[in-house]
Amino acid sequence: MKLLSELLSRVRGSREEGSEGRKDLEEVLDKAAKGEVLEFEEAMSFLRAVESRLSGEPQVKKVRGKVVFVGDTHGDFDSSKEVLRRFKDHKIVFLGDYVDRGKKQVENANFLLANYYRHPDRVILLRGNHESPVVNLNYGFMETLYHTYGSEWPFLFMKYNEVFANLPYAAEVSGLLALHGGIAEGLKSLKQIRKLPKKDMIPSDRIAFQLLWNDPYEGIEEFGENYSRGGGTKYYGRKALESFLKSNGLKGMVRAHEAYPEGHAWLFNGETGIEGMRSILLSVFTCRYYGIPPTVALYDGRKMEVVRL
Numbered sequence: 001m002k003l004l005s006e007l008l009s010r011v012r013g014s015r016e017e018g019s020e021g022r023k024d025l026e027e028v029l030d031k032a033a034k035g036e037v038l039e040f041e042e043a044m045s046f047l048r049a050v051e052s053r054l055s056g057e058p059q060v061k062k063v064r065g066k067v068v069f070v071g072d073t074h075g076d077f078d079s080s081k082e083v084l085r086r087f088k089d090h091k092i093v094f095l096g097d098y099v100d101r102g103k104k105q106v107e108n109a110n111f112l113l114a115n116y117y118r119h120p121d122r123v124i125l126l127r128g129n130h131e132s133p134v135v136n137l138n139y140g141f142m143e144t145l146y147h148t149y150g151s152e153w154p155f156l157f158m159k160y161n162e163v164f165a166n167l168p169y170a171a172e173v174s175g176l177l178a179l180h181g182g183i184a185e186g187l188k189s190l191k192q193i194r195k196l197p198k199k200d201m202i203p204s205d206r207i208a209f210q211l212l213w214n215d216p217y218e219g220i221e222e223f224g225e226n227y228s229r230g231g232g233t234k235y236y237g238r239k240a241l242e243s244f245l246k247s248n249g250l251k252g253m254v255r256a257h258e259a260y261p262e263g264h265a266w267l268f269n270g271e272t273g274i275e276g277m278r279s280i281l282l283s284v285f286t287c288r289y290y291g292i293p294p295t296v297a298l299y300d301g302r303k304m305e306v307v308r309l
Ligand SMILES: [Mn+2]
Pocket: 072, 097, 128, 129, 130, 180, 256, 257, 258
């Protein structure tokens, strides 16, 4: 935490002001949208533009129409690219975890952020637990920036994370709740998510933290300590999810965060009224670096279909 605050004060200092990248933003966006690694000044002006657009996003995005849900990509630029190429007539809800672990983290982040910037109604980016400096300092992103940008890495590390802190926590997609980890203990209503503070980098809010970190577990009904992740994270059970969905007029939930062997998993039996939705919770994972098939889910408001990339 001390390192972070030192970084913050350095970045907020002289370098950011008065060193505007003069390159035409459109040109920079072209490069980023192809997943290219940008030069330092280009990257800063690109990220400032994306941040300003994201800062106007609500914490719960409302999405209608034909949708693809995409789980963790973790630097799997190829999967992200494939989704945009293959599902041209769909809106795409990315469920978070764009950086850390994989081989093309900067490329993946730039590609997704630039495509969001240009098509904010088609490319919806939600926040994952790795879109936080306390996580991506330790799992690969910081190192990647260091190797890419040398001594300038702290400025970009903080700027990417300022951008990430503006990503919405959830989406409401034709009766389904979509988010990275799951429901939180103490969460009763979607309104609570709508009111969560923006720019909460860590995040410090307990509900926000759990939305990004929690896992489902068939062995409990309500909430329990999540010993495998620790640090205040929780497991949620079928009853907890069922009552949250019911009291918020929702049919089911789609989340990511865990790499099941099949690339997806159905959890918590229950009726949704949606064809192909075999239970009230679908977990999906899309990164190809985990030895599992990268998987997405298609949903048009009536029917759910799991598809391998
Ligand atoms: Mn995750």
